[in-house]
Amino acid sequence: MSKLFAVALGVLTAIGGFLDIGDLVTNAVVGSRFGMALAWVIPVGVLGICLFANMAGRVAAVSGRATFEIIRERLGPRMAAANLGASFFINLMTVTAELGGVALALRLATDAGPLMWVPVAAFAVWLVIWRVGFTVMENATGLLGLSLIVFVISVFLLQPDWTQLANQAMAPAIPESESGATYWYYAIALFGAAMTPYEVFFFSSGAVEEHWTVEDLGTSRLNVLVGFPLGGLLSLAIAACAATVLLPAQIEVTSLSEIALPVLAAGGKLALAFLIIGVVAATFGAALETTLSSGYTLAQFFGWAWGKFRRPMAAARFHVVMLVVLVACASALCTGVDPIAVTEYSVVFSAIALPLTYLPILIVANDPGYMGERVNGAVLNAAAMVYLVVILLAAAAAIPLMIVTGAGQ
């Protein structure tokens, strides 16, 4: 019974924890501009993150090594340092975006300016990292994040033209108001939003934090393979809401209120309340994960003591890095940068940086020195190679498309 409970809890947290500000914003933007014509990217991204997270989790459980330790050991100091620079920078953007997301959601609830909420959110993130245990932290934010199911309910309440939505999704056509370049630019953005590198740093470091062993692999695989696709359904629902309400009215998504508009139209204030709880939980959870990831990546690269399972006194550099990152990102937000714009850039940069972390994990997952008998099987490797090509293509096309489209304008 307790085992069943553990599995159910794991799956539910994986669903609730799947979405972050990147998924919320990108899906709404894409839905409002392209309808469901980019819906096919979501299953591609979800399958990719299942494959990648599963591989990183298995490497961490079998070898006890988290992602950036492996990157250092396999790539050597020069390549690994370049990799760290890129990954850490993108992670900073994501921390900023998530903190901004928390502030925007709290602003929807209270009318107080978002700048007032930024320091509060940053302090709360720090406090949870300092005092709350890893498992409690994960489960609480994941379960509250389940409130985002309100997007699925809203789609049904809105009673859209289902055949039209299905046609848009099954026979994708680029709307007349958009160019081919913007279409592919947003395809890459959606892909990057689903396959954010921090999720993998966090997942593999979390496996070490929770002292996973080979016996835990079955549970973790189930969590990922059931939880992430269901989380992907939430992404589709966000896009469908936007496609139903925002696209016909030609409303542009510039803040969280446009993302909330279809939900408010469908379910009134009660639905809006659930939405706000869900967005706060999802972005707060992701702010925790990205802040921890900044500590994880740096500490693992330099070989410092890291982890919430240690006393802060025994992992001083790790905790100081996270403190500095939170202060820096909160300060950046206080200069008045637009969190939505930061989010849109961060998902595209995520796609650009993806090969840097994907390739070393794929190599080590095939190294018997680390993995013993638990190296990748033939089927997994075939799928992983297909994704390697997809990831490389997306990364290579992202910057030219960003320049050509003026970042999707």
Added chain:
Amino acid sequence: MRRRKPLPEAPAGSGRLLDARLHILDRQLLDFDDTPVGIVDDLLLEDLADDGRGPRVLAILTGQVLATRIFGGKPPVSRLQKLPWRLVRSVGIVVRVDADTDGGTGSLDNLWVERWLRDHVIAHIPGRRHAAH
């Protein structure tokens, strides 16, 4: 890539054959209580003896030497902490040493930043002594 002479045959012995670059360099150093104490940045080798045995590894070197490892050159000896090879307990996915770090921070020179931040920053924040649970 320069063309190199092929390496001589590996010595036939009963022991395990380790490639310094592949199996030792950049690996994590852990103390007896699983405290990370750095990474293997370099190896100190004995001067080449003429008896055909080849050089022996005297010590593992670790320190804040990322810049010289990336851009080349040689850091002053004071930047490197020497861990004599006799302290090495095992070489696997991690390298275990008996460095005696006293719960994580003891006396190793390369951990001075960790000690300094612990005593001057973390020590002033309430709740620092217990792991989160």
